[in-house]
Amino acid sequence: xxxxxxxxxxxxxxxxxxxxxxxxxxxxxxxxxxxxxxxxxxxxxxxxxxxxxxxxxxxxxxxxxxxxxxxxxxxxxxxxxxxxxxxxxxxxxxxxxxxxxxxxxxxxxxxxxxxxxxxxxxxxxxxxxxxxxxxxxxxxxxxxxxxxxxxxxxxxxxxxxxxxxxxxxxxxxxxxxxxxxxxxxxxxxxxxxxxxxxxxxxxxxxxxxxxxxxxxxxxxxxxxxxxxxxxxxxxxxxxxxxxxxxxxxxxxxxxxxxxxxxxxxxxxxxxxxxxxxxxxxx
Numbered sequence: 006x007x008x009x010x011x012x013x014x015x016x017x018x019x020x021x022x023x024x025x026x027x028x029x030x031x032x033x034x035x036x037x038x039x040x041x042x043x044x045x046x047x048x049x050x051x052x053x054x055x056x057x058x059x060x061x062x063x064x065x066x067x068x069x070x071x072x073x074x075x076x077x078x079x080x081x082x083x084x085x086x087x088x089x090x091x092x093x094x095x096x097x098x099x100x101x102x103x104x105x106x107x108x109x110x111x112x113x114x115x116x117x118x119x120x121x122x123x124x125x126x127x128x129x130x131x132x133x134x135x136x137x138x139x140x141x142x143x144x145x146x147x148x149x150x151x152x153x154x155x156x157x158x159x160x161x162x163x164x165x166x167x168x169x170x171x172x173x174x175x176x177x178x179x180x181x182x183x184x185x186x187x188x189x190x191x192x193x194x195x196x197x198x199x200x201x202x203x204x205x206x207x208x209x210x211x212x213x214x215x216x217x218x219x220x221x222x223x224x225x226x227x228x229x230x231x232x233x234x235x236x237x238x239x240x241x242x243x244x245x246x247x248x249x250x251x252x253x254x255x256x257x258x259x260x261x262x263x264x265x266x267x268x269x270x271x272x273x274x275x276x277x278x279x280x281x282x283x284x285x286x287x
Contacts, residue, residue, distance in 0.1 A: 080111020
């Protein structure tokens with residue numbers, strides 16, 4: 006029987022405090038899943054993780070070696086993915102282990118057959134021929150700020166506002182660099198451009214706590230922290246699945262959630278999401 010560890014167990018195993026375990030889990034540095042507000046960690050996956058990687062580079066075990074009752078998912082970040090994992094567990098008693106390592110890194114793991122599902126919102130990514138792409142939802146992305154509405158990077162540079170960035174390889178980072186290029190602004194002119202975090206919640210949290218003035222992220226994260234949000238675009242947020250595993254019962258149970266009443270009710274009540282195309286093959 007699969008053994009699961011608590012946050013306290015992992016803290017003891019890694020000889021760190023529990024707060025650090027929470028930080029590693031939420032940023033995708035260690036494999037875990039959030040169930041009913043509590044983090045659970047597969048002992049096997051944690052041990053495999055420690056054996057296979059350095060602390061700065063996540064690598065997941067191949068799908069062929071995984072347990073049949075879990076899904077390995079890696080790539081882009083969204084604050085609502087924890088809800089999907091909890092809903093999946095409540096309906097199937099299976100687990101999703103996920104890592105927010107950026108769209109590009111998730112796609113690379115999928116190409117190497119090292120995860121079941123990649124999450125992305127970079128439509129320019131080359132999708133392998135042996136994969137199926139399914140729209141999860143559309144979401145609003147834009148400027149998040151604490152004291153005023155921001156409409157461009159020119160304003161950020163002119164007013165010496167402190168920026169908080171996403172990590173290299175993240176889809177939001179690709180968007181940020183594109184926006185800077187379109188405005189003809191050098192990244193060196195943006196204070197804090199080199200300061201990186203891995204999730205939208207971290208972006209909003211840094212701004213709310215006064216450690217930064219502005220960033221780019223999803224509308225929902227801004228609303229959670231009662232911050233200003235100026236939309237830039239509505240983008241597709243999708244999952245990519247290897248065709249070899251598409252008809253696995255664990256994958257099909259996940260896809261069926263996108264048509265459920267619980268899924269619809271949750272997203273219809275959130276700011277910044279559009280689920281009219283959820284579950285549609287792109």
